[in-house]
Amino acid sequence: MKVLVPVKRVVDYNVKVRVKADGSGVETANVKMSMNPFDEIAVEEAVRLKEKGVAEEIVAVSCGPNAAQEQLRTALAMGADRGILVEHDGVLEPLAVAKLLKAIVGREGPALVILGKQAIDDDMSATGQMLAALLGWGQGTFASRVEKEGDALRVTREVDGGLETVSVKLPAIVTADLRLNEPRYASLPNIMKARKKPIETVKPADLGVDVTPRLSVLKVEEPAKRQAGKKVGSVQELVEKLRNEAKVI
Amino acid sequence: MAVLVLADHKDGALTQPTRSTVAAARKLGDVHVLVAGEGAGAAAAAAARLPGVAKLLTGSEAPALAEPLAAQLVALAPGYSHLLAPASAAGRNVMPRAAALLDVQVLSDVCGVVDADTFIRPIYAGNALATVKSADAKKVLTVRATSFDPVPAEGGNATVEAAPAAADPGLSSFVGAEIVKSERPELTAARIVISGGRAMGSAENFAIIEKVADRLGAAVGASRAAVDAGYAANDMQVGQTGKIVAPELYIAVGISGAIQHLAGMKDSKVIVAINKDEEAPIFQVADYGLVADLFKAVPELEAELAK
């Protein structure tokens, strides 16, 4: 079967983001960009499926600016066969991305789409579920294990307090959680091969998708700074404050 | 128009995040609650008593799966301006699906309600807060429970109705569930860290800290003085030359707060210090300081958390 893996270009995991002084967003100029870490896990899972002979072809897709080609190259270096860039410079919300991906699915006909469970920039954790809805496919979200069983996938999901296993009919959507696998490092020969693999570029208009955002960002601010510390009189008071004031336990 | 909350429940009881979500929902209108999934009956009885809940809808008692549940929400949606759920694994699984079916951009992990169209949500792992206004006719959101004080468990008296059944698209089926006992998390990835210092006195005494750690799902750290004394393993050292940690909660027990230690934990969101010397420098960075003998305070803390 063919597997589609969407990958997003995001501010690198190790960068400590700074809110812009005018409150319009976070500073992204001259900041290191990388593939969303959950998407790397998704790519790795697809590559393992290919190595097991379950997947035949892996197509990586990125919706974003032209520079997102770099993230596609990373996916290709990890083992994806070809890339598609849906080029768009403005904001793309998960709903818009899901619509773009639906159009790509329509053209490519994959039996499985594996996405990261969440992008570490907008933290929406929504694109996979939305794509599943638009396609009318089943979803195995927050997956920590995926196995093919006949014409279905057995997906172990990370849920609050434990694990849950569902069987999802193919074609299906899977979103990758942290423990699904540990992504490989691209080898030098594969990085070189990746430069020669094809990347096709399309525009949202070519796919007939309206990507106008539904949300307008009124402001972005830093979370409240730490208050001046205080002494508490007893263990009871401490626990009460941690529960109800700081809300950390 | 009323707002609909999809409840989370476990073992026939509502979760606290559900009560927090109801609190958020009350800022938006009359609250109706949908309870579905295994054990929904008992949970529905509890939900009907939440203050401010006008109507309670009960769905199927089959194990909750995203596809039929989203279909059910979509079927109910015309009667509501907002659909909410806790930002739990369950809520985050189903709400984006329902939103897409309604052609609405979901708002995940909302931590503040400004008005009916405008919400605050964390981005970049909580390093920034975005205030966003939705242009969608209907809003679908998941709610960060810790940001809203939960409504009390009792005080209301809602009418109970069965929700009209929605067809199961039959795309997936439930196989099984397994509750995993959480292992102690890795120091640099843990949400909560509790560290002991030279005052612990011995490796055996670290056990009292470990008990608290297990209660909180926390990782255990140590000062260099505790590591050097052999009370704790090398890889537990927090500090400039050890591990750098920035958990949501850092508890320093019997640690004076040397600058080399502070450099490894000062970016923690909330810092608690337990130290018998009220002049100890650790208190200068602590949000909550408790001047006490640790051998008394730490067991008390464990007991209090068990309550």
Add this chain to the structure above:
Amino acid sequence: MKGDNVVDFALTPQHEALQEAIGRICADFGDEYWLMRDRQGGFPTELHQALAKGGWLGVCMPEDVGGTGLGITEAALMMQTIAQSGAGMSGASAIHMNIFGLQPVVVFGTEEQKQRMLPPLIEGRERACFAVTEPNTGLDTTQLKTRAERRGDRYVVHGQKVWISTAQVAEKMLLLARTTPAEQARKRTEGLSLFYTNFDRSRIEVREIEKMGRKAVDSNQVFIDGLEIPVEDRIGEEGQGFRYILHGMNPERILIAAEAAGLGHLAVSRAAAYAKERVVFGRPIGQNQAIQHPLAECWMELEAARLMTMNAAWRYDSGLECGAQANAAKYLAAEAGFKACQQAVMTHGGFGYAKEYHVERYLRESMIPRIAPISPQLILSFVAERVLGLPKSY
């Protein structure tokens, strides 16, 4: 604006991808790992193997022997990234020789030799040491004494080498030895031959030299008593070994320059991070110009050296003469790297002297690119003679 006549200093997306990928491998080897290696010694096998597995050791080996066929530019970027990751010279030296040391085999070896010698090196199954320096000849390489006598289909070698790095662990040795007595050679630069052969420990004794830094990568006295080398292991013609070795020298200078610049940048970034956090006299020490300015100066000098390094690499890869640039790069980067490491220790105050803060290790390691493979004095002499046209002084 980009055009045919515009000099472009930007890294290509491919270069960035290489840096990123190498950086990730190195990230698995953190400060703790290098601190332990520096205390206990022991070859960083894990890093060597991880790089071999990723195909990195073949970065500039030809594709027909399993390499990637990239240039010295890419190799330099790779070595800088390794040093800068925190591995310093402990990491860089562990693979340095394998990256370009066998260039004479690539250029002058027969097809059979290339297929036999290069793939095991690229795959990380074999490691090579580079046996040139001798105790009595120093930098005057044409005067090497170790002799290889031809006996039928083999050579028999007697002599001593010194400072030979990785000889404790290497399976192979690239050896420069005398096949014609100096007085009989037609020219000073002839009479030496080059061999790539098994490191036969039954005929070679290796004694580690206890040294100032880089304990992880051993350097040794090597005593050779009757080592037999089959003729098939001689590279190129007999008597031409010095010429062949010269071929790899400019690339080696470029690599060591890149490593020194990486080490220096590592030191500066650590020092800057410390200066931001360390508060005395009620403010971060980094707010004082006495702390800021020297670090800023170090950064500028490192960047200048790095650009000279990339310039030399680009010239080499473009087939242009690069001797002056390669030597200048090695000199500038070694000195800038040393200064940066020293400044990093000083910025840390007393803590810079503690091993736990790592910068003292960098300082000890930063001496190596200054001394080896050629001293700063000889680089100055070379530039004076070859670039400025002054009379030869050595």
